[in-house]
Amino acid sequence: MKIEAIDLFYIALPEIRRAADSSQDSLVVRIRADNGLIGWGECDGSPLGNLAAYVMPMSHQNIINLNEALLGETVDSPDDVVRLRAKAGRYGLDVQQIDHAVAGADVALWDLVGKYVGEPVYRLLGYENSYPKLPYSSVLFGETPEETRRIATRIRDDGYSAAKFGWSPMGEGTLEDDVALVAAARDGLGPGPQLMVDAGVIWGSDDAAAFERAERFAEFEVTWLEEPLLPDEVDAYRRLTDRRPSVAIAAGEGCDFYRAADDLMVNGGIDYIQIDVARIGGITVADRICRRAQELDVTYVNHNYKSHLTVAASIHVFAGIEKFRLFEYPDGESPLIRGLTAPTGIFVNSDGLVEAPDVPGLGVEVSVEAIRKFLRTVRIEIDGKVLHETPVI
């Protein structure tokens, strides 16, 4: 089949809050083939910035937009998706945003090819079986220990066996304030569930501050301390992991391309690599990192805090690896998390686990009504001529 159209939909909540909550907007990518089949994907990052990478005028041979790279191309097999991903990378060699932007198209192409050949994406990646994952509820800390405890209690009552608390106010007060937040989370969850802490890069390059927290958090049986340092600070990660902290170290959501993840694993010495398929250039690159993690004995975990379109894309990447068992499951209030693919989604079953759908493609469908409801129309003109206009849906 041939790629006939790439439709870009910028969706957003009516009001965007200044919180570490990336489920407030999205760029949804729809790829239509000439045989009528449709694939869907989604980009993390700025919707307008990602959209620009699809439509920007050519600057030179290494800055050519994604529409130009992909429209009219033939795509019948996984090999074609890999070939087109590489082509898009060459056309966008000097486009920094390329990885966030192409992620949506790459995911949509895997979805499309899965539907075309009648296989779920994890099979296209070469895995015979898919294994259930343990979803962890991914939430922000409350503003106080009390609020954090209430959130943890709700998560326990919802039946989760694992939860991650992240970002503000972690690291903004004293060491004892940080400990109180983690203690409250554990208290609310009770002794059973796994607990993870996401520090949201708050200690920058200060590995000593991160180490001190890891040691203090250990008594609350914390599975990992996530992103204590900035993604750029690989040497600081190495100093931290060389001291063998009592809590495992996780990072990787800040990685936008393969080498950044490999660098963190090999030179940063982290224990868990957390890859956002909607940032790192799609399933093609996430799959390469997942295989590399196995070689290095690092545990692969998805990162995602967008819709169930990305939840689905995330799970297919490592569905085939039984030992990679934890799964980040966005558990916020935004209607874009569960609403974009309503009524389908990757839901927690009665055993408390999630599984890749055993149907062709990603296994979730996008709700056209949801896109209409949250759509922001975009119009870009250059020298008075229309470069891009949101398509009718």
Add this chain to the structure above:
Amino acid sequence: MKIEAIDLFYIALPEIRRAADSSQDSLVVRIRADNGLIGWGECDGSPLGNLAAYVMPMSHQNIINLNEALLGETVDSPDDVVRLRAKAGRYGLDVQQIDHAVAGADVALWDLVGKYVGEPVYRLLGYENSYPKLPYSSVLFGETPEETRRIATRIRDDGYSAAKFGWSPMGEGTLEDDVALVAAARDGLGPGPQLMVDAGVIWGSDDAAAFERAERFAEFEVTWLEEPLLPDEVDAYRRLTDRRPSVAIAAGEGCDFYRAADDLMVNGGIDYIQIDVARIGGITVADRICRRAQELDVTYVNHNYKSHLTVAASIHVFAGIEKFRLFEYPDGESPLIRGLTAPTGIFVNSDGLVEAPDVPGLGVEVSVEAIRKFLRTVRIEIDGKVLHETPVI
């Protein structure tokens, strides 16, 4: 002084050719302070993509645009520039394009502060003296050895003592075709001038192909072989440099942030690190890499193929380091190279050298007429409301 306005100008030649020539367009950034002073900078990369990073709607606390990060801020000193660069990075933590985009503002702020305190930028960076650099004419290979020889002869006749030839058709034919191109370049230059070869990432991750070329090119006294491999392929660089090829290895233009450059130097084992100040987030980050290169005994060289605004920004970064002597000097036909700052520029003196201007700021002024002549007006609307419109100049 306070930052009162950030004006963005997308300039481009009337016709953009599909060649590895990044001097065909630009995003020029003008920062105006409340005391009437003006600073200028320029971004490499897609002008529309970079512009988006200045005006994109907020997505969440880690995707906030550059205007929001910078407008109204106080900037009186180098410390303020460093502080604002860090703030812009935090606001744009999840904006992949942030480094290319903020480069223009960072350069403009150094220019502005230099004018404010009455010092050239290299002094603001802590250097007492500035040392002249040997400019190498940076050109593309001709389509054939004959055309390459003619270009080389012209460069020699223009009085250059060094030249770099790059990109297509290097690597697209046989090994012998590649050797013939380099032989022709040396033949045209004659025996005196330094000769560099830029392979334009053509061998991907194939370090054996790169090694074979390095060995064959050595007889033509090639100073370095540049970017034989993709920026992502740091392990392949290490395999290549571990074999100690007869020609030094250079790379770095593909680095968008500090760690990428540090990774290539430390783990890739390269001999020359080539930093584009208009891509890597500006003078602030380039300066950090220049200091790191000294620690690691790697030679710092600028990369640039835009206007003399970026030529000026580039030279201030390492003007103070005598031993870093080579300077990439864009030598193409585009009127945007010399025309943007006409009549000022960093010109080759009678000794064949270039120097950082000893006047406040960057030392070049942007021609408003040139901007008017090449301006592309941009208008972005979201939900029918104007998000951005090119300002009147």
